[in-house]
Structure formats: C-alpha cells, structure tokens
Amino acid sequence: MTRSKYIMLGGGMVAGYAAKELASHGLGPGELRIISADDTLPYERPPLSKGFLLGKDTEEGILINKPEWYEKQGIDLKLQTIIDEIDLTKKRLHADSGEVFEYETLLIATGARARKLDCPGNDLPNVFYLRSLGDSRKIRERAKNSKQAVVIGGGFIGMEVASVLSQKNIETSLIIREDRVWSRVFTPAMSEFFERYYLSRGVKLLKNESVASLQGKDRLDVSLSSGRKIACDMVVAGVGATAVTDLFAKSGLAIENGIVVNEYLETNQAGIFAAGDVANYVDKIFDKRRRVEHWDNAVSQGQHWAGVIRGERRPFLHVPYFFSDVFDLSYELWGDSQGATQTIARGDLSSSSFSIWWLKQDRLIATFVMNRPDEERQFAPEWTKSRRTISVDRLKDQNRSIQEAI
Numbered sequence: 001m002t003r004s005k006y007i008m009l010g011g012g013m014v015a016g017y018a019a020k021e022l023a024s025h026g027l028g029p030g031e032l033r034i035i036s037a038d039d040t041l042p043y044e045r046p047p048l049s050k051g052f053l054l055g056k057d058t059e060e061g062i063l064i065n066k067p068e069w070y071e072k073q074g075i076d077l078k079l080q081t082i083i084d085e086i087d088l089t090k091k092r093l094h095a096d097s098g099e100v101f102e103y104e105t106l107l108i109a110t111g112a113r114a115r116k117l118d119c120p121g122n123d124l125p126n127v128f129y130l131r132s133l134g135d136s137r138k139i140r141e142r143a144k145n146s147k148q149a150v151v152i153g154g155g156f157i158g159m160e161v162a163s164v165l166s167q168k169n170i171e172t173s174l175i176i177r178e179d180r181v182w183s184r185v186f187t188p189a190m191s192e193f194f195e196r197y198y199l200s201r202g203v204k205l206l207k208n209e210s211v212a213s214l215q216g217k218d219r220l221d222v223s224l225s226s227g228r229k230i231a232c233d234m235v236v237a238g239v240g241a242t243a244v245t246d247l248f249a250k251s252g253l254a255i256e257n258g259i260v261v262n263e264y265l266e267t268n269q270a271g272i273f274a275a276g277d278v279a280n281y282v283d284k285i286f287d288k289r290r291r292v293e294h295w296d297n298a299v300s301q302g303q304h305w306a307g308v309i310r311g312e313r314r315p316f317l318h319v320p321y322f323f324s325d326v327f328d329l330s331y332e333l334w335g336d337s338q339g340a341t342q343t344i345a346r347g348d349l350s351s352s353s354f355s356i357w358w359l360k361q362d363r364l365i366a367t368f369v370m371n372r373p374d375e376e377r378q379f380a381p382e383w384t385k386s387r388r389t390i391s392v393d394r395l396k397d398q399n400r401s402i403q404e405a406i
Ligand code: NAP
Pocket: 046, 049, 117, 118, 152, 153, 154, 155, 156, 157, 158, 160, 176, 177, 178, 184, 210, 211, 237, 238, 239, 240, 241, 293, 294, 295, 322, 323, 324, 325
C-alpha cells in the first residue's frame, strides 16, 4: 500500500491544471498522486472535437503538462488504473489490480462519460461517441476513408464534429430531434443564423428526427423515426454526457446530479473534494446549484481547489463560460440565460459579427459574443459577476460604446 498527501482521482483537465497550480507553490516529491483510467497524460479536451479532429493539433501539442514535468515535480501518475472500491473510513482507494492507495486529501475529478444512443445498433463498428483522445483518434482515422457521415445531436459535439467532417469534404448529415440547433442555449434567431451557415457549407440538416436503428458492418444504414434511411460510412453521436459517480454510490458521499459540493468544492465528507464535470457546486453569483461540463469550469475549479487546500478559503465565484469553434467562426458565451426577461442584439445577425445580451429585468445574466469589439468580451463577465444594473436603452443603442450602458 502506498500513501500520498493528495490524490486526484481522474486524470483529465482538472488534474492537469490543479497539479500545475499546486506545483507552482511548491510540492514535495511523492506528495501528489494522479490516478487515471485513461492511457494518456492529462490533455486538453476542446481540440478533440476541433483542431485535433481536423488534423491541425498533435497529441503532444494538446498535453496540459509535458511528460518530463510530472517527473520533475515528483508527481506519481498511475495511468490505466481502475479504482473499483473506496473506503472512506480508512481513506483508501482499491484498484482492480489489487493495488491500494491511501490519501490524506482526495480530489474527485472523474468527469463525465458520453451517453450512448438507445436504439438497436448503437454499438456497431463505425458508430462513434466522443469523449477521450482515443475516441477522437478513431473518428479521425475512419474519416480518412469516409465519403458520407451521419452526425447525431444538436449540441456541442454534434455541431463541432459536423463542421469538422464537412471541412474534410465528407458529405455530412446532421440529425437533431429538436426543431432547431443548439436550442438549449441559443435564441431562435441565433439558431437560424447557424443553420444557414451550416447549410451554406454543405451540411444537410434533418430536424425533428431521431434514430430508430443502425445496421450494417462497414457501411451503415441509419433508419430515422420518419421512415427515412441514410447510408453512410460512419456515425458520430453527441447525445449528452453523464457524471461518473458509480464508484461512490454507496460511499456516503452526497450524490445528486453529480457529487454535491459546497462553494469551497468540499463534499459532505471531510478531506474529500470534487471538481469539474462531476461536481454539482453552489454558484454564489446565480444563487443556484449547477454542474458544468466545459473546459473553463474544469480549469478554474482545479486551480481553485489548489488554493483552498493551501488555506485560501475563498468561495468559488466564477461566471460560467464556454467557447466553440465551428468552420471559420469562434464564439464565446458567459453566464446563464435561464430566467431572462429580454434579449438585446448588437451587431448584425445576418453577418457573423454580433452579440446577444440576456437580461433579467435590468441585470445582465448572459452574453454571447462573436467577432465583436474587445470591450464586449471584457464587460460581459464583469457585469454579470458584479450584478450591477445596466441601462437597457444605452445597451440597445449601437452608436454608443458598450461602456456607456452602466
Ligand atoms: P450536449 O451539448 O448536451 O448536446 C446533446 C444533444 O443531443 C442535445 O441537443 C440533446 O437534445 C440531444 N440528444 C440527447 N439524447 C438524444 C437522442 N437519444 N437522440 C438524439 N438526440 C439526442 O452534449 P454533447 O454535444 O454530447 O457534448 C457532451 C458534453 O461535452 C457536453 O456537456 C458539452 O458541454 C461538452 N462539450 C463542450 C464543448 C464546448 O464547450 N465547446 C465541446 C464539445 C463537448 P435535448 O436538448 O433535447 O436533450
């Protein structure tokens, strides 16, 4: 049995950034162990559905820290290690290999796993789900010999992967069960903009459709609920993700849509924290609980945890954020638009330069920004975090600088 001051369970982005932050303040040799089921050192996940899938980024280029860095810091990395039992009383993790790891402080960063389609044929060869570097590698490989692809899901993976496959000159059909793309996040006008953009680049969009079954060996037949059939060389499904909490089901840790933590990322058990996709945390800016499955949340919570365990007892006060790149467009979104009472657009929704501002009465709760002046990027998160009142009329006035809206 080996004992560590800190164990990070899960070797994803939380671990990569938390380790970096801990090390920057001094870490003794052997104090930190990272246990990961993955076969690769902690890497950035956004490129898996963007630059890496396109073939622009390399495996080495997306690593958060270089291999020699872990060695230099005295960090013990256990890759391809599956923990199948946790003993909270003895503070031990049991691996399926028989190894036992003891911790003083545990950071749970087990992330989320891709949800599978629930139709016959959901596990056939050439039906792909995207979560890990290994998954992205397989999709990239199959794409080399594909002429036609079907992408399922109108969320992040569906939209990003459809854009990449189409850029590889693969005839791509995007199947969504909603009546518009990104409906959970975008206004109808924004969905319309992106749908037009995708159509103009050759992506076929099938709305209000779902997959009834998948058949075939090499080539696949995708049967849709409407009775329509599409033949293709590969299917990629992006139909959501679920927090990985199975190991803790009977442990006594509070679990509800992920592992429940407070504003310091502490679970209901002393010395155990959770961060990233798996953590259901208290968002003190919006006064609600949330679980966020985006890069920025994993990075910021990993870094925040490193501060908390070093004695900086500050609450995690962070405006939720994500970005996406599709075709030649890059956009960002801060905040949470739920409960908005009005939206204001700046720029021009018929061009690719616009921003959308969601307000709840006279407070800004969310902002989408694409190809806009830097000040919009700067003020959007600041105003949401400070909850200051803003002048709706001045925000609407496109002849005024955004600064004049407060
Ligand atoms: P997602 O963004 O939650 O989107 C899933 C989509 O699939 C939704 O439109 C959902 O519709 C639909 N869906 C669910 N079940 C379905 C089914 N059985 N058949 C057809 N459609 C179905 O999830 P994702 O795109 O799979 O991405 C997984 C996770 O990775 C997400 O948490 C995402 O945030 C993260 N990610 C983030 C980025 C980024 O930040 N740029 C990029 C890639 C991945 P309903 O809304 O009706 O449920």
